[in-house]
Structure formats: structure tokens, C-alpha cells
Amino acid sequence: MVAIRKLTGCNMLFAKIWAIHPNGPHPVRVGPPCPYCGKPLFSDGTRQCLQCGWDWHNPKNPVQHVVKPVQNKAVEATAINPAVELESTPPLPHL
Numbered sequence: 001m002v003a004i005r006k007l008t009g010c011n012m013l014f015a016k017i018w019a020i021h022p023n024g025p026h027p028v029r030v031g032p033p034c035p036y037c038g039k040p041l042f043s044d045g046t047r048q049c050l051q052c053g054w055d056w057h058n059p060k061n062p063v064q065h066v067v068k069p070v071q072n073k074a075v076e077a078t079a080i081n082p083a084v085e086l087e088s089t090p091p092l093p094h095l
């Protein structure tokens with residue numbers, strides 16, 4: 001990642017993404033519907049649904065994991081406490 005940063009000047013986050021996915025993003029895969037919620041699974045061999053959290057790796061004992069929805073933390077913080085100050089850039093100096 002250090003080499004990527006030196007070559008491109010990108011930040012560490014993008015260097016890490018580039019290192020993990022050197023051939024670009026994965027193509028969208030659509031598998032059969034989830035037996036619990038009906039939403040499409042990642043592939044034919046998928047044994048866990050990332051939408052509803054059901055995991056049937058052990059078919060005799062399926063378990064449901066907690067699925068946290070992705071939320072915009074800035075919006076969430078503002079909604080809970082309107083007094084929360086969001087990060088802002090400092091004003092430009094007067095020339």
C-alpha cells in the first residue's frame with residue numbers, strides 16, 4: 001500500500017481498496033432467492049443472507065445474525081442531537 005501511495009499520491013483508504021481489489025470491483029452476482037426473505041443471494045453456493053441475516057451453514061440449526069442497516073452517520077448524529085457540530089474546513093485566510 002505504501003508503494004501505491006508513492007506512485008499515485010492517493011490516501012491510505014484508496015490504497016487499501018486498490019490492494020484488496022487489484023482487478024477492480026467484483027461483478028454483480030445474482031444467486032437464487034433467499035429461502036427466508038426472498039431477496040437474491042450472492043451465488044448458488046451462498047449459505048447466508050446479508051439482507052435478512054439468516055445463516056444456514058448448518059441446515060439443521062439455522063441462525064439469524066443481527067443485520068445493521070448502513071446509515072449515514074452524519075445524518076444520524078444530526079437527527080439525534082441537532083447541536084452536534086459536523087466537521088468543517090477552516091475558513092480560508094484573508095489575503
Ligand SMILES: [Zn+2]
Pocket residue numbers: 034035036037038039049050051052053054
Ligand atoms: Zn434473506
